[in-house]
Each structure stands twice: as C-alpha cells, then as structure tokens.
Amino acid sequence: MAKTIMIVDDSSTMLMSLRNSLEIAGYNVLSANDGQPALDQLKAGAKPDLIITDINMPNMGGIEFIGKARAVTGFRFTPILVLTTESQQAKRDDAKKLGATGWLVKPVSGADLTKIIKQVLPGA
Amino acid sequence: MSHLFVIDDDDFFRDTLVQMLEREGHKVTATNDAARALEQLDRSRVDLILTDILMPGMDGMEFIMELSKRSYNTPVIAMSGGRRSLTSTFTLESAKLLGVKITLTKPFTLMELRTALEKALA
Amino acid sequence: MVRAKLSLWAAAASPHCARWWGFVCLWRSPIAIACALLAMVFRLAPSVQAAVVGSLQGRPDDIALVLAAVLLLAALRWTSVAPAPVLAGRAAALPQLGPIQALLDTHLELDNEIDKKLQEVVVDTESSAIAIIGQVRQLHDSSNTLAQYLDKTNPQANTLGEDIVASMTYLVQIGAFIEELPAKLTRDLNAVQGVVQELTELSSLVGSVRAISMQSHLLSINAAIEGSRAGPGGAAFRVVAEEMRLLASNSSNVALKIGKGLERARAVVEAGMATRVAESSKAQSDVSQAVVSIRKLQENFEDMSQYFKTRFAVITQHNQNLTADIAAVLGHIQYQDVVKQCIDRMRNTTSQRNALLEEALAQMKQDGSEAAQLPQLLAQILANFVEEEQKHKHSARHDEQASGELKFELF
Numbered sequence: 001m002a003k004t005i006m007i008v009d010d011s012s013t014m015l016m017s018l019r020n021s022l023e024i025a026g027y028n029v030l031s032a033n034d035g036q037p038a039l040d041q042l043k044a045g046a047k048p049d050l051i052i053t054d055i056n057m058p059n060m061g062g063i064e065f066i067g068k069a070r071a072v073t074g075f076r077f078t079p080i081l082v083l084t085t086e087s088q089q090a091k092r093d094d095a096k097k098l099g100a101t102g103w104l105v106k107p108v109s110g111a112d113l114t115k116i117i118k119q120v121l122p123g124a
Numbered sequence: 125m126s127h128l129f130v131i132d133d134d135d136f137f138r139d140t141l142v143q144m145l146e147r148e149g150h151k152v153t154a155t156n157d158a159a160r161a162l163e164q165l166d167r168s169r170v171d172l173i174l175t176d177i178l179m180p181g182m183d184g185m186e187f188i189m190e191l192s193k194r195s196y197n198t199p200v201i202a203m204s205g206g207r208r209s210l211t212s213t214f215t216l217e218s219a220k221l222l223g224v225k226i227t228l229t230k231p232f233t234l235m236e237l238r239t240a241l242e243k244a245l246a
Numbered sequence: 247m248v249r250a251k252l253s254l255w256a257a258a259a260s261p262h263c264a265r266w267w268g269f270v271c272l273w274r275s276p277i278a279i280a281c282a283l284l285a286m287v288f289r290l291a292p293s294v295q296a297a298v299v300g301s302l303q304g305r306p307d308d309i310a311l312v313l314a315a316v317l318l319l320a321a322l323r324w325t326s327v328a329p330a331p332v333l334a335g336r337a338a339a340l341p342q343l344g345p346i347q348a349l350l351d352t353h354l355e356l357d358n359e360i361d362k363k364l365q366e367v368v369v370d371t372e373s374s375a376i377a378i379i380g381q382v383r384q385l386h387d388s389s390n391t392l393a394q395y396l397d398k399t400n401p402q403a404n405t406l407g408e409d410i411v412a413s414m415t416y417l418v419q420i421g422a423f424i425e426e427l428p429a430k431l432t433r434d435l436n437a438v439q440g441v442v443q444e445l446t447e448l449s450s451l452v453g454s455v456r457a458i459s460m461q462s463h464l465l466s467i468n469a470a471i472e473g474s475r476a477g478p479g480g481a482a483f484r485v486v487a488e489e490m491r492l493l494a495s496n497s498s499n500v501a502l503k504i505g506k507g508l509e510r511a512r513a514v515v516e517a518g519m520a521t522r523v524a525e526s527s528k529a530q531s532d533v534s535q536a537v538v539s540i541r542k543l544q545e546n547f548e549d550m551s552q553y554f555k556t557r558f559a560v561i562t563q564h565n566q567n568l569t570a571d572i573a574a575v576l577g578h579i580q581y582q583d584v585v586k587q588c589i590d591r592m593r594n595t596t597s598q599r600n601a602l603l604e605e606a607l608a609q610m611k612q613d614g615s616e617a618a619q620l621p622q623l624l625a626q627i628l629a630n631f632v633e634e635e636q637k638h639k640h641s642a643r644h645d646e647q648a649s650g651e652l653k654f655e656l657f
Binding site for chain 1: 636
C-alpha cells in the first residue's frame, strides 16, 4: 500500500516541486500552505505516514505547527521532517525538542529526499 | 593483489585468460555461466569483473544490467570478438551504453590486458 | 599701531595665533589687551568677525570704540551660550535641510519603485518555476511511459525468443532428417535388392517344384504301366498312380503360374530400382545444399535474436537513466523559494532603513538629537541583517566547501 506524505510550505514552488518528486517516487501527497490548514487537515482525519514542514510561514510557523501536530491523537510518533533554508543549531535544537524527527536544508534533491524518507519510514 | 571474476563460455579462452591474470598476481574466480556468476557475487564481492558479451543463456548485456539493478559498484571490463554478422564494435559499443567504461576486443595482447586492468582498478 | 594691525591679522588668520600674540603683548601695552580681547571676538561667527575687522580697519586709532564693541559682543556671547552657536549654526544649516528632505523623498520614491519591481520578480519567477515543474513532470511521465512499455513487452519478447529457439530445434530436426535421407534411400535400395534376391531364389524353387512334379508324372506313368501288367490285383495301384499323375499335373500348372507371377514382380521391382538409383545421386547433392541452408538460417536467427536483444537492453537502460535525470531537475527548481525568501529579507531590511531615515530627518527638523544616533541605529540594522543571513547558509552554492556542509540531519 502506498504511503501518504503531507507537505507544509507557504511557497507554491516548494509544494509543486515536492509533490511531483514524491508522486514520481510512488507516494500519495497531501499539502497545505500554512501550519493552520495543515493542522485542520490532521484534525479532520487525514492520516499521513510522514510530515515534511517549512519553518518560516506567515501565520502558523513550523515550530508551532510541530508542537501542535504532536498533540493531535495518533500523531505522537509520526515522523516529522523540517525542510528550511536555515541551518542554525539553535533552531535545530528547538525543533528537536518539540519532536521533529529530522532537519533538511533547501533545496533538497529528489534522490536525497527518497533516501531520507526510506530511513524514517520503515517499509516505504 | 585484487580479486577478479571472469565470465566466458569459451572454455579454452577462459582458461587462458585465468592463467594470464594469475601470472599477473591476481586472485581469480571463473565461470562459464552468467547466472551462476550473479549468485556467487551475491555472496561475496570482488574488485573487478571481466565478462564476455556473446554467451548462450544469460548474455553479457543482461548480466551487466542485472549488476546495475543490484547497485553493485564493481568495475566491469567487457570483452568480445564478435560473431558472424555481429561485430565486436557493435557489442562493445552497446556495453559502453550500459555504463561499462573499459572494453577489450578479442583477441587482445597482454599489454592491452594490462592497460585495461590498470585503468579499471585505478 | 603696526603691532596692533599685525596682531589683528594674525588673529584673523588663526584665533590660536592671536591668543599667543595676545599673551606676549599683554606685558607690553594696553593695545595688546585689546588684541587679546579681539581674539575672543573671533570665536564669534565669521560674519561678525568680518564686521569687527572691517570696522577696525577703517578706524585704527579708535581703540575705545573697539573695546566697547568687543565688550558688548563678549557679553552677548556669554549670556546666550548654548543657543548662540546653534542659532548661528541653524541660521547657516536651515537652508540646507531643504535639499536633504528633497533627496530623501526622491530616494524613498526610487526605493519604492525598486521594491515593486522586486515583488514582480518574485511573482514572475514563481510562475516560471511552476510552469517548468509542469513541463518537467510531463517529460518524466513521457519517458516513464516508454520505460513501462519496454518493461511490459519484455516478457513477450522473451517468449518470442523462446519460440524461435523451439522452431529452430524443429528446423534442426528437419535438417537431420534430410541429412539421413540419402542413407535411408541406400538402405531402401539394399532392401529392395534383397527382395529381388528372394524373388530370384523363389523362382529357382519353383523350378525345383516343376522338376519334382515332372518326376512324379513320369513315376505315375510307370506305375500305371506296371499296374496294368499286374492284372486285377494291380487295379488299386492303377488308381493311386492315376491320382498321382493328376496331382503332379496340377502342381506343375500352379508352379508355372507362381513362376510367371514372380517373374512379373521381379521385372517391376528391377525396373523401379533402376529409376531410383538415377534419382538418388541427384538427391544426394540437393540434400547437402539443403543442410547447409538450414545451418545458415539457424545462425541468422541466432544473430538477429542477439542483435535485437542487445538493442533492447541499451534502449531500456538509456531510458531509465533519462527518466531519473529528468526527475532530478525538480529538486533544483526549489532555488526559486530560497531566492524569494532572500529577496523578502532584503526588502524588509531596506524598508526598516528607510523608515529610520524618515524619522531621523523629521527629528532633525525639530531638534538635533536624532542626528547623532542615526549612524548607530543604521549600524544596528546592518548587524541584524548580517546576523540573519548567517542563519541561511544553504547548499545551493557551487563552491567546494558547500559540499561538506550538512544537508540533512536525523535527530
């Protein structure tokens, strides 16, 4: 059964690029352009096996989103990867504390992305 | 000293080549069947593979494609003397398009073999 | 009076000079005192200086007037310390704020135009990026369709190959059979020869049978004659002799018929054999030709099969590589987002700077306090910008060190 991945980013370019890369690799894709709509989808019953999120978003940023997503039932252990332009240690530690599973720096190639996903999603 | 693997259905040629390679100081495993070679390579890797192209059963081309499907990064030297209307140029060019970097046209000299080995093992 | 004039000019040239000159002269004459006082005058605005000097030049002997003017101006100076220079300064600078304000206004307008353009650029590159992504996806799917097609038709190709190999085996069997034919023909001929031999032997047997029946016939005639001599006792003997004669006669006829039949058969077979022998030598050469052709056909099939298999493998591999390479483009297009964010940060920073400049100028019109802090505040904006940019080192750079940077980390 194909796994589902949710991508959260305010940039249409990022959403399109990731969506296509992931679909080509055989995943189903859900997307949202901000933390709040993403959270709404999770609460409404969406069941992604993995979430990839940006940090800097206009309304609800990635750090806040991760904290809130973890609180939703069923997503305590879902792997969440952060994909952003920043590479500062402080921000990384913040994200890790809130429960992020990993940190990726933009831009990320399709090959690297699938490699990492295979590491965090067993049987993907 | 490197571990080499030779695949060729021509028994006489294969035996001669194995002797030449051993005299150059390499450890050599050999077989006349590409499918069996794959089984052996699944168990233990080698430093370099020398394979003929025109063979009955699984031919050299299928063998090379299987190697890349299994992501073996072992360097490969393709050998061919051609056969009737299939020229060695055709078979070796085709092997190159599958990703093989070094080829040998049969019959080849010891010098040519040495050059090829050097380039492949570099 | 020359000394006074000299000291005046010295003071005009440099107040510092005047002070020294004043101290030197103090011990000599009251004129020197006047000069020292005049030195203080020169701390006043240049225009006032000019006025004093001018008036002094006109009436060198009127020291009292000079002293009075000096004392008056000194008083003015010391009673209004702070505002005086500022008033003087402002009087001089006020006309200059006008051009600065105009300059700033135009600067802000220019920045506004540039900002609008930057916004447009971001939007344009986003549309282009999305269009490119769409195109790349199409290319990939096209390429992938071929890959899937090749994959699907590969088993068919294999089956076809196997069928050809099977057909070749039949062809080889036919070839073997044909090759056998001459030998078979020879064996048949030998068999036929054997038949002829048998027929010949049978014919000689028939001859024996006829000879035997002839003998029997003669014997029976003799027996009949002896029987008739023997009288009545010989009657039975005569009957038996008669029977034997009939039997012998019948046997002879039958043997004759068989003999004739055998003869006819032998003639037919021999006639047939003659033609066969003639045909078989021609057939021999035909057969060798056929066997060679079959061998060639077999080799052609093998070569053709190998050729197509090879081309198929190359096309499949090449297409796989192409498909993967096309998909890789998608990752690179993410640059557009990185650039957009960088531009946004720059626009934000220039907006902060412009706000600072506007406020600073407004403050300067009221009082001069803001002017002093301006460099410091601007420096802060710069420091913030540099610090923020440090956080955004990403791996899109093509220099050597970038490849060593951490691209991803699993916690």
